[in-house]
Amino acid sequence: MNNPLEELSSHLDKDMRSVNAEIIKRMDSPVSLIPQLASYLIAAGGKRIRPLLTLACTSIYNGNMQRAHMLATAVEFIHTATLLHDDVVDESKKRRGQAAANLVFGTQSSILVGDFLFSRAFQLMTDDGSLDILRVLSGTSAIIAQGEVMQLTTAGNIDTTIEKYIEVIEAKTATLFSAACEVGSIIAGADTQANTAMAKFGMNIGIAFQIADDALDYNADQEKLGKTIGDDFREGKMTAPVILALEKANNEERNFWTRTIKQKEQTNNDLATAQSILERHNANEKALKLAETYGNKARQALAEAPDHKLRALLDSLITYAIHRQS
């Protein structure tokens, strides 16, 4: 099987070129540090999964692809702004296989260029002129920020439930996936039922994607991942693998999580210990099983869309989102 993300990208290649051109055009500014920093992050690649979702959903419902190019750019800018701010908040060291922007350009520039891209996203939406889309994406932006704050408040709390965790990732990640899809069908003037189905597809693939991301943070090949492994552990984030391992923890393990996650007292070998505890409880496999349940919901919602080559590719993308290696 080919990589479904690459297949999707190649199927939408012409449109993605237009999106890339729009990205470069819209991140331009007379203040040269802005395009420098933005292109540093954007040129490094990334999966571009969100703009692809917007393009695919627009195309499935026969929408205007020129509008899709602009709005996919807006979606990607919101994502990029969030990444820049996240990396400052998390003091990240690596992103997309290179030093994180906050380390290269400073945290100050990362904050302000994030603000710039966020503003540009709203300029793009205004240029497009759909109040429905503005409503979806301004609401999404507020929910992302809420999710990030919620994540701050759950960090270090080893009593965080899996339900609370899902609430956090729904807000901080899946809502933008949901919006990316719904924007596509809105562009196409689809009916409310279709918009709801696309939003539901996006939300559930987004949750599955983030659970898989959180599993990768403990078991990925660091070279392939493009960011530092164990970041979540060092930041004391309560993600699916840890929560699932805690459910089965003996006293000694519970003490380990208390010291490393709650009290954040970590030594060099602790990440390896954490990994072996997760393995002992099959916590990563259990996390991916949980991701599968959301994958299935995504698949169900997607089935409401009209039959289309891209619908089949999005279906494969669900499996990819869960079982990817990076």
Add this chain to the structure above:
Amino acid sequence: MNNPLEELSSHLDKDMRSVNAEIIKRMDSPVSLIPQLASYLIAAGGKRIRPLLTLACTSIYNGNMQRAHMLATAVEFIHTATLLHDDVVDESKKRRGQAAANLVFGTQSSILVGDFLFSRAFQLMTDDGSLDILRVLSGTSAIIAQGEVMQLTTAGNIDTTIEKYIEVIEAKTATLFSAACEVGSIIAGADTQANTAMAKFGMNIGIAFQIADDALDYNADQEKLGKTIGDDFREGKMTAPVILALEKANNEERNFWTRTIKQKEQTNNDLATAQSILERHNANEKALKLAETYGNKARQALAEAPDHKLRALLDSLITYAIHRQS
């Protein structure tokens, strides 16, 4: 003479109560840290000069005051988001007479709550539904971020010209004043000429306001100011008083600015020395004279508005913006 800002506030008292109610309603969130942090900053007061401008300009042109309440809230949220991010960028210690939010709640929360308020501002505009207003305020937000980045790149550069300085403060401060005013006349459905006049009034009072702010950073009574005096000096910011003093600097003074601003090597007595150099060259007075020239442009633009009690109050506000003590 009464304080014109207080007079304006008292004249618009009923509307400002509605704005305050809207602020409280719209900063609410199930994530309790968000309203906690937002209300910490908002309850501390501040001049509320931007929402007052929106209310006044709407009222002068006989616009719908309910829309003005919502949009004045959006303007204040953009301002508050900017303050939160600025205080992280500048590592500020004090704001509005109390410890800066980044010190009380942490820089992470300040960044994310800033993002939240920014998103909420766009939700408010979308609820209002005017694409013209969305265009003005999304453009303004992008320009503010550009101005802040520009300021980062001029900091420490003792060759910064007064023209470059004006460009920075126009972007980072005056554009939002301009938008606050223009939004008012747009709400009222005024013609392009009126909107342009209000934008011009706002831009010029904003520039005057910021020049005065930068003078206060060297010569205010710290108690009255509500923030730490000398912040700009410590951050190596190139503001009007320093630029004007540098124009007349002898070798010894130039060496002083090179060491303190360019090389940022400062000792305890340096702020006092800076203040005495500024005094020697009447740099603060010269800065306020420069502010007056922008005040006059603001006055000229304001004269295009219909005769109105609030127009007279805005006229007095120009003088206040320049000669206030805090």
